[in-house]
Amino acid sequence: MTLTMLTYTLITDPAPLAASEAGRPPSTGTVYLLITNTGQAAAYWSTIKVEVPVGNGAGDLTSDFNRIKPKGEYSTRSGTRSSVNVQPGPQGSNAFQATAPGGRTPFAPGDYMVLTLENVTVAPTAGLAVLKVTENASRTKIGRLSNSFAAVALVKTAPKEIPAPHSFLADNAVVDAGTKVTLSWEGSDDFTYEILFPGGRKPVPKVKHTGSHGPYSLALDAADAPKRDTTYTLIASFGTQRHTFTTTVQVRNPILETLTAINGVTTPWVQGSTKGDGAFTFSKGAMHVRRESGSQEAGALYAGEATVSGIATEYVKGLKDGDGDITFLPGGVKVWHTRGSDLLGTLYASGADLWCVNTEWVQGKSSDSGRIFFPEEGLHVNRGNGAKGIVSAAEYRRYP
Known part of the structure; x- marks a missing residue:
């Protein structure tokens, strides 16, 4: 087995390379092959060929060899730099070959060369990819050139997890x-x-x-x-x-389809869902019906019936226009013909239990029934037509 005259080291950027993953942009990177002469004498090199494993497996570097862009640079120990010709080939191989100027040139101790493979699309499977190097060189300027071989490896890690949002x-x-x-x-x-x-x-x-x-x-x-x-x-x-x-x-003002309150509802006001709808407001010991939210104007309360312990109101009227009206005055009530009228109305009842009655006259239910008038000197009993009427009684007593 012939040892290579030069030493080969692989470096990647990023390090390590991440394998590509379906559904994400391809993982790409750069592979640097650092070539040095660690010996005591110059090595006369002619070509250096680097074979790249191509495919989708764990041992492959890339699945797209043709996207790789190769270049080379030679640096002497003193710091002088020069470009190196690197081309794909030989034809039919997945390899790149660096060729020495003039067909053969010395590689002095302490000098180094970097072969760069840019735009490497990393294969989709994590693993160890091994690049094979074939070195064609001799120990002397005119000696027979011979091939020596080396293997350099790099790691492909599993795709990095995408950072969480x-x-x-x-x-x-x-x-x-x-x-x-x-x-x-x-x-x-x-x-x-x-x-x-x-x-x-x-x-x-x-x-x-x-x-x-x-x-x-x-x-x-x-x-x-x-x-x-x-x-x-x-x-x-x-x-x-x-x-x-x-x-x-x-x-702030949720719209609910239904509401079930287990332990009651505490709120300063309740209103309809449309602007201008009536509202209930709550004060200490009371509830108010307002024309709309934010208004102090009283609104209307409609109900089929109501059971209350008391009603405090200025008046009571029927539902229809022209219905009678009961107005509450200090110490009494008045029945009006209709709301807003000065005409007295009629009170209908099947019976009345009163302490007293103050009235100008009393008449039976029909229009021709007798009437009783109350003048200052006593009372008069008249017929319906105005003539004097009849008083009937089981017993009559006259007081002086």
Whole structure:
């Protein structure tokens, strides 16, 4: 076995190289083959061939040999640098070959050469890739050239896990019902994003950022605006990776389909769902019906019936225009013909139990019934036509 006259070392950028992964941009890197002469005498080299393992397996460096860009540079111990001719070949091989100027040139002790393979698309399987080196050189300027062989290896690690997204927030944490909401977060472009919320879900369009990572946002339209406290869920997926995040938006004036209160409801006011609807307000020991929220003007209360321990009101009237009206005065009530009228109305009852009655006259129910008038000197009994009437009694007594 012939040992090589030169020493070969592999360096990668990044180190180590990460294997490519389906669904993500290809993993790329640069491979440097550092060649040095650690011996005591010069080595006269003619060619140095580097075979690259090509394929998708663990032992392969790349699946796309033609994308690699080779170049070479020679540096002397004194610091002088010069380019080296590096070309693919021989034809039909997955190799690159560096050729010495003039067909053969000395490689002095302490000098070094760097063969650079740029734009290497790393194969998709992690493992150890071995590059085979064939050195064609001799110990003397005119000696017979011979081939010596070396193997240099590099590691391909498993693809790096994509960093999880973060900072999932709404533009406003507290809003009014129906207010549009914009959700935002930071994350990698490799993920597929989706927003879930009660009653809906929204896929997030793909975005390409510099460095494959940046800010994302999704503006929900009016139809998806929160009507009550709502929790939004961000799902980020890639391959076997799945991340879930939540953020909650609180609504000041929630719209509820139903409400069941186990231990009661405590609130300063309640109003209808439409602007201008009536409202209930609560004060110490009382409840008020208002024309609308924020108004001090009394509103109307409609009910089929009501059972109360007492009613304090200025008047009571019928539901229809022209119905009678009862007005409450200090010490009594008045029955009016209708609300707003100065004409007295009629009180109908099947009976009355009274301490006294103050009236100008009393008459039977029909129009020709007798009447009793109360003048200053006593009382008069008249017929319905105005003539004197008859008083009938089982017993009559006259007092002086």
